[in-house]
Amino acid sequence: MKLVLIKPTIGRPEHSLYIDEARMEPLNLGVLAALTPADIDLTMYDDRCEPIPYHLPADLVAMTVETYTARRSYEIADEYRRRGVRVVMGGVHPTFVPEECAAHADSLFIGDAETGWAELIEDAKRGALKPMYKGEPGRPQTGVLTRRDIYEGKGYLPVSLMQYSRGCRFTCEFCAVTKYFDRKHHLRAIDETVREIESQKRKLVFFVDDNIASNREALKDLCRALIPLRINWVSQASLDITTDAEAMKLMADSGCLGHIMGFESITRASVKEARKAPNMGKFDTYETQIRILREHGFQTWAAFTLGYDNDTVDSVRATLDFALKNRFTFAAFNILMPYPNTPFYDKLTEQGRHLYDGKWWLHPQYRFNDAAFVPAQMTPEQLTGVCYEARKEFNRIPSLLWRFSDLKTNMRTIRRMSAFWQFTPVFRREVFKKHGMVFGHFGHK
Ligand code: B12
Ligand code: SF4
Known part of the structure; x- marks a missing residue:
């Protein structure tokens, strides 16, 4: 299964393109990558500094969504879903306003990913994603080190x-x-x-x-x-x-x-x-x-x-x-x-x-x-x-x-x-x- 992780940007200036020069590593995606079973082929795209290559193969797209990036997240999600790719959203915004995000995603992840992400991946592999998964907020990254290889070449x-x-x-x-x-x-x-x-x-x-x-x-x-x-x-x-x-x-x-x-x-x-x-x-x-x-x-x-x-x-x-x-x-x-x-x-x-x-x-x-x-x-x-x-x-x-x-x-x-x-x-x-x-x-x- 090909998993694509995405960090969406906020938007762009009125009349030009935008590259966020102050961008830092998206830690949540490094943690998500670390929690993902090793047999899954994964890539990360950072919308703050690179175009999203919608044409490349993907089976599941996982996005981290904050209130500021919600609008852009929905644009990206809609485009992937139009192409038949399943989308899951997680983070603070889906956790707080799930009903809004649900209109743009196949599945939502509420709360912290440490518990529940492995189950979601298994369901995705079987083509049986549930509409919602819940992870309890708790200790960060128990037994897991952030996967920093996904940050390489992104200019953080x-x-x-x-x-x-x-x-x-x-x-x-x-x-x-x-x-x-x-x-x-x-x-x-x-x-x-x-x-x-x-x-x-x-x-x-x-x-x-x-x-x-x-x-x-x-x-x-x-x-x-x-x-x-x-x-x-x-x-x-x-x-x-x-x-x-x-x-x-x-x-x-x-x-x-x-x-x-x-x-x-x-x-x-x-x-x-x-x-x-x-x-x-x-x-x-x-x-x-x-x-x-x-x-x-x-x-x-x-x-x-x-x-x-x-x-x-x-x-x-x-x-x-x-x-x-x-x-x-x-x-x-x-x-x-x-x-x-x-x-x-x-x-x-x-x-x-x-x-x-x-x-x-x-x-x-x-x-x-x-x-x-x-x-x-x-x-x-x-x-x-x-x-x-x-x-x-x-x-x-x-x-x-x-x-x-x-x-x-x-x-x-x-x-x-x-x-x-x-x-x-x-x-x-x-x-x-x-x-x-x-x-x-x-x-x-
Ligand atoms: C570090 C940080 C920053 C850093 C950014 C670092 C970076 N990588 O770019 C800095 C200081 C630059 C920053 C800036 C801002 N931030 Co800030 N930031 C944080 C902070 C404190 C920690 C985020 C973090 O990395 N946590 C560690 C990771 C591992 O945890 P996590 O993101 O929560 O992810 C876990 C779960 O949420 C879940 N999860 C997350 N995404 C996904 C996706 C999927 C698919 C799944 C399954 C699970 C999942 O699993 C993860 C692992 O358990 C959060 C507070 C918070 N607790 O979220 C505020 C927070 C996200 N920031 C906030 C805000 C408002 C901002 C600013 C807009 C402030 C401003 N006015 O300028 C700016 C701009 C943000 C932007 N989008 O550009 C708000 C957002 C509120 C909201 N409703 O969206 C928060 C929640 C702070 C708050 N007190 O309210 N921020
Ligand atoms: S002191 Fe705690 S509750 Fe208050 S703004 Fe900071 S993180 Fe939020």
Whole structure:
């Protein structure tokens, strides 16, 4: 049986083609490949950087689908199915809105693939696919190493993606992770995580854990195991970890360069509205947390979500000033987005504040980075505009140089300097390329 794995792209700019220069290895497809029995002939296509060769033989197509890539996924699936090829979809979007995806797939996979994928493959071989399979969210990759051979030649950023844990104990209102993992945090065995690092050549690792700081003791155990490996690593961590001096030191000692950290908002009222518990401790507009991060030399990617009921055009501009003042290595000025099956989505439904019929990801008029709901103190256009303005200002060349010249973080060591120049300009370019993108390749239809 010939199995084709596909990572769909989001879409394309209004009048040109699009290649995602910041593309990273699709870990879920490497895991899926590893879980696939050895007698299956498999290939992976990444729609972010190569055309899908529909004409080549395929018996089963398996796609990973997020809300942002749903529209494009349906286009690809429809084309394969028109040619008589069976399609299965899995990932966060099919798990949350199966009824929508079912119209474009022969079979859906709900939840994590570790349990259930082998059964699906067996059924596919016999020509007896069931309409739906369910895998329980749980420990990542028990006994399985990611198949990295499928990434070769695809031009991914030079960083190896892997996972130590899944899920998060917090319940932020906008986050899709809480419902998916039901607030549970699942750990991969440390020796298997170490084996995964040793099984590949790169010395820079991105642990794509939803929140690597969700279980502090487990994080410390990981750091202790990483120290002898002499790698550098980055991940995603909640800000409350700065209150744990031992964890901070262990992270620094084990080669951590920094994290993507959800600051979300610089006003306490909005942090409360977001139910962002890890940011709610002593609220001195993050002065203490940022000081501690800087003392450890962390290169922080600050993530903001903008458009809370307390937010105004001026508060978004103040967020930009805050990000520049603190010279973050990178900052994402994301508009608060209603992802399906989140408490934020349900709140907007109750309040009748959705735009684009509540399905922005399918709407032909919706463009990447547009507000998809009616904010309380701005028009949707104002929110879209001021967030774009913040991205533009933050990414101006003088701002890039100002951020780089921080002796405590980006200029602290040669390794950090090179990490800054290797990644920040690419992310910066993508911000502009992605802005206003049409979803799918035939977005106007
Ligand atoms: C790492 C990561 C990133 C990386 C991307 C890395 C890469 N390879 O490109 C970075 C930081 C760049 C990123 C960017 C963004 N991300 Co992101 N990201 C993640 C994160 C934390 C982990 C994903 C991961 O690799 N997990 C490890 C793999 C092994 O697990 P998995 O993907 O869940 O796959 C398992 C199952 O879902 C299932 N499965 C998945 N696909 C399939 C397919 C089949 C056929 C089957 C059978 C099973 C199956 O089996 C897998 C193994 O168990 C997730 C959170 C999450 N838990 O999903 C958010 C997440 C996917 N991201 C999200 C978002 C919103 C974004 C952004 C849009 C943010 C922004 N505003 O810019 C961007 C753009 C995304 C894009 N499509 O271009 C949201 C998506 C919400 C949604 N409803 O779709 C998530 C869920 C985070 C959240 N808190 O809500 N992201
Ligand atoms: S801390 Fe991060 S991963 Fe955890 S629920 Fe909040 S946004 Fe999601």
